[in-house]
Amino acid sequence: MQTEKSGIFWAIGAYLIWGLMPMYWKSLEHVASAEILVGRIVWAFVLTLIVVLLIKNGHHFKNDIKILWSSQRDFWSLFFASVLVSSNWFIYIWAVNHNFIVQTSLGYYINPLISVLLGVFFLKEKLAKAQQIAFVLATIGVIILTVSYGEFPWLAFTLAITFAVYGLIKKQIKLDPLRGLTIETLFIVPVAVIYYIWLFKDGHAAFLHIDLKTDILLILTGAATALPLVMYAKAVQKIPLYMAGFLQYIAPTMMLFIGVVIYDETFGKIDLLSFAFIWSALLLFTVSKVIEAIKSKGTQEA
Template sequence: MSEQQKGVLFAAGAYLMWGLIPLYWKQVQHVGSVEILMGRVIWSFAFTLLFILIIRQHKEMTADIKKLWANQKQFWLLFIASFIISLNWGIYIWAVNNDHLLQASLGYYINPLISVLFGLIFFKEKISQATAIAVIIAAIGVGYQAILGGTIPWVSLTLALSFAFYGVIKKKIPLDATRGLAIETLFILPIALIGYAYLMQTSDIAFMQVDWKTNLFLIGSGIVTAFPLVLFAKGAQKIPLYLMGFIQFLSPTMSLLIGIFVYKEPFTTTEFVTFGCIWLAVLIFSLSKLIEARKRQAI
């Protein structure tokens, strides 16, 4: 098996897990979204740190932290990134467990297009005519739902914008994915621990209070966060960016199908028009990237 084939398998595995993760969060639908988020941060840090110790990269992680502290701009940028990704996690969990999975799916369809715009704004990257058309078509789809459909898809926009901003910050800070996740969750860990303690004092919590199944799913949230990220990092190292771009749409497509056929979320004419515009935009965007990649290979 070639390195590129291995990369495709790693990347597909990551996006497959991300596509199936709504089924996981539905198992703890009876748990408050804030408690799930706090637990996800705590257990993500625990399992990621354990993995780093197993692969003996704790010295590298210590060096990463020292290097970040020496560069205060990068340190605080990563601190901000940790808050942004936590916001993204929290909204996604809330969306899944409050029957807004279609909006969550829409957000991750839109995200690559917003990332392209952010590349233009923050990194002065060039944008092709095809990509510009794709972004306009996607905006028409979102605008249709907001104006004619009567609902602003705030879940979709917040997920797409937060993940795009997270990507911008991460691009400014070259850091190993696994160690980066550990450091990011370390930043949020004190807040998560304090938040959990506050929940224990002010309201009923589910952890260690409901049943063993709930406990296992809350603890396992760390694994389902860390493991696909490791697969993604391995895949990204072995395959071209345009190929990763195609594979990334596997996740929102699976989430969309799960929302419609498993959880019976309504897919009305409004959703059909909105998603139709997004799918057309994604098709134009993906084909343009494929053509660009083939032209580079031919040179």
């Protein structure tokens, strides 16, 4: 139970940070989405590698790579996970900076439902009756939101599927979260560096060519990327995937609020109806978990 509590703490922390990220990417909307992405990859790798070395985990880092290579399934699974999360980053940044924040929130509302299904079908996780009802309510809410959007939201579904599958892979590979993220970015950083070199040679790089504020924001994308991902990796190793999925509704709710209130994107009566279903599901799920925790504690004390 203590392990699950710490997992919930890490998950909530990660989702709170992700919920605020649209405002960060908006501050960089004058920079091309592709450059923001390669900046995220390069600086996240640099930051995590420095931290790994500072805490004297360099030897463990080398061993992690050797162990991964000895298990080709895990090695290529993690490589695929790094490709998935990089794709997710690019789509998300592009969507935010092209005024699709509400659709990104839809993507991250759909994502937990996919996570629940992946957990049930691939990891044989069990849902209690109340959690099954919560899943159905959330599904209805997402369907209403999708239909009201007027066309099939490919952007939202791509975001949802890439991150849900990423979470499933991370759940099954037992790596230290910090070192695991360092290895993930190591897979992609050569491509990112080559692209950055091309940007500088072609004269299209924003980094070091606009102003100090832009340079600092681009460098800090490393921390903005690494911190919530490490927290998320810690969470999914300690809690069931379905729980991580439902807690994830924190982030898109914040994204939706930011999109509607701060950046004036539309939110009508149909949207309110769909969110009523989703929020009801969250309430039911939360109450069921609290009751379950109380019963579990009572059994242990007895």
